[in-house]
Amino acid sequence: MNQPQITVGILSGKEIEFSFPVKFSSSVGTEISGTQKVIYQDGKIHWQGKEYDELSFIPPQNAHAFFELKDVTIGINFHWERKEVQKFKGELKIIIEGEQLTAINVISIEEYLTSVISSEMSATASLELLKAHAVISRSWLLNKLRVENGEWRVTVQPDSAAHSPLSTLHSQYIKWYDHEAHRNFDVCADDHCQRYQGITRASTPQAIEAVTATRGEVLMYAGTICDARFSKCCGGAFEEFQNCWENVKHPYLTGQRDCKAENQLPDLTIEAEADKWIRTSPVSFCNTQDKKILSQVLNNYDQETADFYRWKVSYTQQELSTLIHQRSGIDFGQILDLIPIERGTSGRLVRLKIVGTLRTLIIGKELEIRRTLSASHLYSSAFIIDKEYEEKGHKEDKLPSRFILTGAGWGHGVGLCQIGAAVMGEQGYKYEEILSHYYPGSTLEKQYQ
Incomplete structure (x- = not known):
């Protein structure tokens, strides 16, 4: 089975600024580099004097190619919320959501995980902790996907009580929040899903080793990939x-x-x-x-x-x-x-x-x-x-x-x-022991090579 590609929602707004240090290929057939701006207006994406419903920018076949996004908010609604310029590998996609634009990063799951374990915590953490985190981050995400014809696909959830009150009686208001709030991409880049900050924070050789050593490994319970939460x-x-x-x-x-x-x-x-x-x-x-x-x-x-x-x-x-x-x-x-x-x-x-x-x-x-x-x-x-x-x-x-x-x-x-x-x-403690402590009864299994 192939390694999945996933889509990560990075930021939304009426205007989005980004830049390409090297030439990227656009979905409209041009090669571009330098600073760019897209603007939402009258239900369309306005870029370089033309209107579009969707835009994609694909990197060259260069392991070091990346793009930058300006004013990315991290720690949304938390006490340390702030904006950053962030760098990302992979493809940049611009879509329309409601009356604004959303920037999406299309990336392989293993590249995504290298960033997640460096964004969720310091990449200088112990190798066994990084391995454990790589496994649970992979498990949590793949739990949200399904396999069709050997390829991973997003599981489209019906509208759920997760996003409306379970009880709206006069005496009670019960609500919870989960990742299904996202309809047009797999996960967001903030704590609501998993922190993902691209290559903004340098991944150490140890973080890369942790992802490589556990490639394709997930936690399983009773034949199902675990919904491996963490805090x-x-x-x-x-x-x-x-x-x-x-x-x-x-x-x-x-x-x-x-x-x-x-x-x-x-x-x-x-x-x-x-x-x-x-x-x-x-x-x-x-x-x-x-x-x-x-x-x-x-x-x-x-x-x-x-x-x-x-x-x-x-x-x-x-x-x-x-x-x-x-x-x-x-x-x-x-x-x-x-x-x-x-x-x-x-x-x-x-x-x-x-x-x-x-x-x-x-x-x-x-x-x-x-x-x-x-x-x-x-x-x-x-x-x-x-x-x-x-x-x-x-x-x-x-x-x-x-x-x-x-x-x-x-x-x-x-x-x-x-x-x-x-x-x-x-x-x-080894990463297998850490995982068995926090997810009792689960087992490790490789989903792809």
């Missing part, structure tokens, strides 16, 4: 798939402790156990402040986040009520309480009740909670709530003056924990 730091306990996305249970994405020495995990779906767990700092692979390890896993902008295993956020009454109104579009009035309704296996909140003077509503799932309670995203939904009052007396009669969220982990916590896996790699 930055689980906080000491793994979350289960159904608590973050669609209500489907994957046996290889199960709740357990991120530790070999101590494998007993409290029942963190119980509020008292979650409270105790989050307020303490239990031993686990990802419980590390080792700068050498963290610098291998975290890119320069990720290192701006220092506290991720346990963290704290504090809001005044005014800050929180304004924030929730802005982020949800709902005026709750002043906030009386934040009440955990349902927790997952890692202590992450699946459903949270917001009680205001004007409105009460249960929201979920984990990302919706994180989006609602932060100007960007909370590090995770594994948090507990403390309230402060300005005056003594009966709390029932008073508005809280401050809400303090104490939390655990960074990200959804499902599947591989990048910080924990980095520690495992440094401790001498």
Whole structure:
């Protein structure tokens, strides 16, 4: 079976600027180089004085050929969001989506993976961690594709509840987010799917070796390629798939402790156990402040986040009520309480009740909670709530003056924990052992040569 070619959505806008240091062939029969600009106008792509429905630019048969895209946003809606000029190998395609243009990179999956493992983390991470990440990134993507006549094709999903509220009852708003939001390309280039920044960040020989050594390898469970999720730091306990996305249970994405020495995990779906767990700092692979390890896993902008295993956020009454109104579009009035309704296996909140003077509503799932309670995203939904009052007396009669969220982990916590896996790699675990720890019951299998 042949190696798949995939399409990656890089950026969208009314105008897109790009450049070719060497001559590329356009789909309209011309060879071009230098700086170019395409503009959306009246349902068409305007380029060099003409109109088009779609454009492609194909590189020469030169391993070093690349194109540049300007103003690529990375870390969309996260605390470290910024714009960059980025470089990409492969073909550049410009399409129309709605009333704007989208730039798409067409690239082989193995070239894509070399960039992903250098974009998701530092390419200086241990070889075993890089191998493990190459396998899970490949697995996650190929899980979204299907094979037809020996070729990989995108699996077109029907419109899913993943992009609309599961429940729009007056008392509940439950929503989750997944990659099926993309209809005109396989994956996007940001954290919504997998970070992909082309050759902007140089791939080390070790990153290239990791992809080459695992070429075609994926994780399998019961004859199916695994939906191999991963996040930055689980906080000491793994979350289960159904608590973050669609209500489907994957046996290889199960709740357990991120530790070999101590494998007993409290029942963190119980509020008292979650409270105790989050307020303490239990031993686990990802419980590390080792700068050498963290610098291998975290890119320069990720290192701006220092506290991720346990963290704290504090809001005044005014800050929180304004924030929730802005982020949800709902005026709750002043906030009386934040009440955990349902927790997952890692202590992450699946459903949270917001009680205001004007409105009460249960929201979920984990990302919706994180989006609602932060100007960007909370590090995770594994948090507990403390309230402060300005005056003594009966709390029932008073508005809280401050809400303090104490939390655990960074990200959804499902599947591989990048910080924990980095520690495992440094401790001498092989990539097969890392994968079996984070995806219990799965097996390795080669899908193509």
